[in-house]
Amino acid sequence: MPIKPQILAAISGAISAYIADEEAACQAAAQATAMAAAAPGPPLSLWALAGRSQAMQMRQLMQRRSLR
16 A cells, blocks of 8 residues: 555654754753853852851741840
């Protein structure tokens, strides 16, 4: 049973569209990975981290009414 030319064209068009979408997705993932790896954030400030920790500990003590 031969395949009609219209059906064959639809099948080949669907396959080529699928392959094009897969290639575009791979390229987008590669670009996103490259951009994420290329832009590291600023280094953490240990002084700021210690100050935030101190403030959180002080709030916790005040909520427990340990400080008067």
